[in-house]
Amino acid sequence: MAHRIINFSAGPATLPLSVLQTIQEDMLDYHGEGMSLIEMSHRSKTFDALVVETEALVRELMGFSEDYQTLFLQGGATGQFAAVALNLIREGKTAEYIDTGAWSNKAIKEAEKLGKSYRVIASSKESNHNHIPGNFKVGNDAAYLHITSNNTIFGTQWQEFPDTGDIPLVADMSSDFYCKRFDPNKFALIYAGAQKNAGPSGVVIVVIRKDLLERSPVNIPTILNYKIYAEKNSLYNTPNTFGIYVVNLVMHWIKDMGGIDAVEKHNRQKAQLLYDELDRTDFWRPHARKDCRSLMNVTWRLPNEELEKKFVAEALEQELSGLKGHRSVGGIRASIYNAMSKEGVQRLVDFMQEFERKNG
Amino acid sequence: MAHRIINFSAGPATLPLSVLQTIQEDMLDYHGEGMSLIEMSHRSKTFDALVVETEALVRELMGFSEDYQTLFLQGGATGQFAAVALNLIREGKTAEYIDTGAWSNKAIKEAEKLGKSYRVIASSKESNHNHIPGNFKVGNDAAYLHITSNNTIFGTQWQEFPDTGDIPLVADMSSDFYCKRFDPNKFALIYAGAQKNAGPSGVVIVVIRKDLLERSPVNIPTILNYKIYAEKNSLYNTPNTFGIYVVNLVMHWIKDMGGIDAVEKHNRQKAQLLYDELDRTDFWRPHARKDCRSLMNVTWRLPNEELEKKFVAEALEQELSGLKGHRSVGGIRASIYNAMSKEGVQRLVDFMQEFERKNG
Numbered sequence: 001m002a003h004r005i006i007n008f009s010a011g012p013a014t015l016p017l018s019v020l021q022t023i024q025e026d027m028l029d030y031h032g033e034g035m036s037l038i039e040m041s042h043r044s045k046t047f048d049a050l051v052v053e054t055e056a057l058v059r060e061l062m063g064f065s066e067d068y069q070t071l072f073l074q075g076g077a078t079g080q081f082a083a084v085a086l087n088l089i090r091e092g093k094t095a096e097y098i099d100t101g102a103w104s105n106k107a108i109k110e111a112e113k114l115g116k117s118y119r120v121i122a123s124s125k126e127s128n129h130n131h132i133p134g135n136f137k138v139g140n141d142a143a144y145l146h147i148t149s150n151n152t153i154f155g156t157q158w159q160e161f162p163d164t165g166d167i168p169l170v171a172d173m174s175s176d177f178y179c180k181r182f183d184p185n186k187f188a189l190i191y192a193g194a195q196k197n198a199g200p201s202g203v204v205i206v207v208i209r210k211d212l213l214e215r216s217p218v219n220i221p222t223i224l225n226y227k228i229y230a231e232k233n234s235l236y237n238t239p240n241t242f243g244i245y246v247v248n249l250v251m252h253w254i255k256d257m258g259g260i261d262a263v264e265k266h267n268r269q270k271a272q273l274l275y276d277e278l279d280r281t282d283f284w285r286p287h288a289r290k291d292c293r294s295l296m297n298v299t300w301r302l303p304n305e306e307l308e309k310k311f312v313a314e315a316l317e318q319e320l321s322g323l324k325g326h327r328s329v330g331g332i333r334a335s336i337y338n339a340m341s342k343e344g345v346q347r348l349v350d351f352m353q354e355f356e357r358k359n360g
Numbered sequence: 361m362a363h364r365i366i367n368f369s370a371g372p373a374t375l376p377l378s379v380l381q382t383i384q385e386d387m388l389d390y391h392g393e394g395m396s397l398i399e400m401s402h403r404s405k406t407f408d409a410l411v412v413e414t415e416a417l418v419r420e421l422m423g424f425s426e427d428y429q430t431l432f433l434q435g436g437a438t439g440q441f442a443a444v445a446l447n448l449i450r451e452g453k454t455a456e457y458i459d460t461g462a463w464s465n466k467a468i469k470e471a472e473k474l475g476k477s478y479r480v481i482a483s484s485k486e487s488n489h490n491h492i493p494g495n496f497k498v499g500n501d502a503a504y505l506h507i508t509s510n511n512t513i514f515g516t517q518w519q520e521f522p523d524t525g526d527i528p529l530v531a532d533m534s535s536d537f538y539c540k541r542f543d544p545n546k547f548a549l550i551y552a553g554a555q556k557n558a559g560p561s562g563v564v565i566v567v568i569r570k571d572l573l574e575r576s577p578v579n580i581p582t583i584l585n586y587k588i589y590a591e592k593n594s595l596y597n598t599p600n601t602f603g604i605y606v607v608n609l610v611m612h613w614i615k616d617m618g619g620i621d622a623v624e625k626h627n628r629q630k631a632q633l634l635y636d637e638l639d640r641t642d643f644w645r646p647h648a649r650k651d652c653r654s655l656m657n658v659t660w661r662l663p664n665e666e667l668e669k670k671f672v673a674e675a676l677e678q679e680l681s682g683l684k685g686h687r688s689v690g691g692i693r694a695s696i697y698n699a700m701s702k703e704g705v706q707r708l709v710d711f712m713q714e715f716e717r718k719n720g
Binding site: 002003004005007009010011012013014015017020021023024027028029032033034035036038039040041042044074075076077078079081082086110113114115193195200201202203218219221222223224236237238239240241242243246319321322 | 364380384387389400436437470562681
């Protein structure tokens with residue numbers, strides 16, 4: 001039995017053990033083909049079939065209609081910050097962004113850097129991004145509205161998504177794609193670095209409504225051109241074959257779990273365990289406003305930094321790892337993505353109660 | 361014992377069995393850390409140390425001086441076609457390219473698409489790229505000279521690299537990096553998709569002379585900006601962690617083989633076996649001109665297409681896979697990268713002799 005600790009890392013993050021075991025079993029000889037998946041031509045029938053299946057699985061599990069196509073690209077959300085602006089902002093149009101923290105900011109900065117017309121229509125900066133802004137109005141002429149559905153650093157998450165009518169809604173869902181049920185057909189484009197809920201790092205999932213592909217200009221870098229990659233079903237050049245393969249395994253794992261609804265139920269139970277503990281005593285000081293709490297990243301402070309350091313160190317001794325908060329918030333962050341077990345969260349809660357008894 | 365066939369795929373390609381076995385052993389618990397490498401934060405001490413070591417290994421094995429830095433990026437050579445043009449062509453300068461086939465062409469087309477000043481100073485197009493052009497003159501004002509060191513499709517390879525004096529020499533070495541000894545310090549920038557000689561797909565190795573980093577403009581996509589990634593030692597955003605890890609394992613494998621000289625000796629022996637067979641009888645019609653033959657990709661035709669199809673099919677029955685030539689050349693292509701064993705090539709040669717006896 002392999003030695004496995006409880007990994008609360010914000011990403012790359014814990015993966016289902018069964019997925020890792022399958023990777024291990026397949027490593028020298030993928031499905032009897034006499035070679036590893038990572039040694040296989042991306043032009044082979046086997047790999048092509050894997051891409052076709054995974055493209056469909058990503059859509060079907062979430063309930064995207066036939067109007068959408070999945071792309072498997074490289075460069076993570078950072079690449080998409082540029083790709084969204086380069087592909088979707090047409091001359092004379094202005095992109096709109098809602099700033100809910102570091103990642104939104106990077107998306108905004110990228111549009112600015114590339115000389116694109118944009119405006120920030122709402123921000124939670126004044127309160128150190130402890131909530132999702134509720135008061136904003138989308139312009140009739142906007143190229144799109146861009147949101148970050150979950151902020152890994154601050155532990156906030158959109159509870160309901162805005163209705164933008166005819167204006168394309170674009171979301172960076174890197175840290176909460178596949179964590180709960182929502183209507184994906186309200187979105188024009190969703191992108192998500194796989195390394196939290198969907199696989200390893202190095203592959204970014206993009207689901208785009210096909211009519212948007214017509215916006216892609218010719219004179220942008222090929223590697224960032226949605227239309228070119230859509231036409232080739234993500235195989236314009238060699239993709240991250242290992243990454244796509246693992247995304248496939250994770251999609252099957254979600255399906256085997258019972259689909260999105262079962263995953264959401266599991267996630268809500270885990271989050272409840274942890275937030276109940278945070279609300280039990282003033283010893284914990286949760287960062288995110290109650291009505292904006294994330295199911296995926298839970299953030300809180302302790303009475304002082306010394307105690308916070310002690311908490312992280314003693315947790316690690318109990319094999320609870322990756323709990324140090326991001327420097328923008330400080331304190332503690334527990335990332336409890338889909339693959340985190342309820343038992344893992346319970347062990348953290350038990351540790352917290354013990355820690356509070358000793359230090360409260 | 362795992363079932364393993366002989367894999368002549370052009371890339372992704374065969375990897376050393378020992379590397380695959382290490383990946384397999386590490387999969388559930390990387391070095392006793394209680395998690396897989398692919399579940400580990402790219403900000404962890406362990407992963408950071410892995411990047412630092414791999415960055416140095418890539419340079420040291422090839423003999424790059426301290427003036428160079430290795431970057432591990434995403435997007436393959438396709439991303440680099442854009443990155444080279446965007447980072448290195450300054451206002452008033454013209455990039456120069458030598459066209460030795462499909463890959464050079466894509467690099468050229470990308471500079472054109474991005475509105476950059478460029479010229480093609482030599483091409484082997486007239487002879488269906490069966491050789492490397494020898495007659496060209498690099499302009500004194502060139503932004504750089506770009507070459508493709510090995511053409512996977514046509515089976516040609518630069519035998520000696522041009523001396524460009526003060527003009528930066530840039531090479532796409534995706535298909536022959538680490539296959540033989542050369543002086544890397546003649547180059548300003550070398551890039552190589554890892555999926556042939558250095559690892560899995562999804563990570564592209566860039567070795568850049570540090571003074572060139574000053575050329576990177578601010579207003580290009582961050583994901584393609586060399587300077588930003590150099591400053592963060594490839595960790596500006598989440599890299600392909602699995603890819604970098606496997607590159608590390610392959611670099612160690614090269615070191616354990618005895619370094620570049622031992623690898624070159626091994627490669628020359630393998631290529632000799634195959635070219636000797638191609639030269640033995642007129643039944644085989646080698647594509648590449650003798651003085652430009654590649655150590656990595658060996659291309660040839662048979663008397664007719666029917667025999668070529670038969671060759672590929674019967675080879676596969678003998679567990680010799682991936683031998684179908686690219687449509688631009690037709691016929692047969694055997695890719696014999698570093699990890700291909702001499703025994704594998706010998707089995708191919710034996711099969712060829714048998715095939716010629718029966719069909720010649």
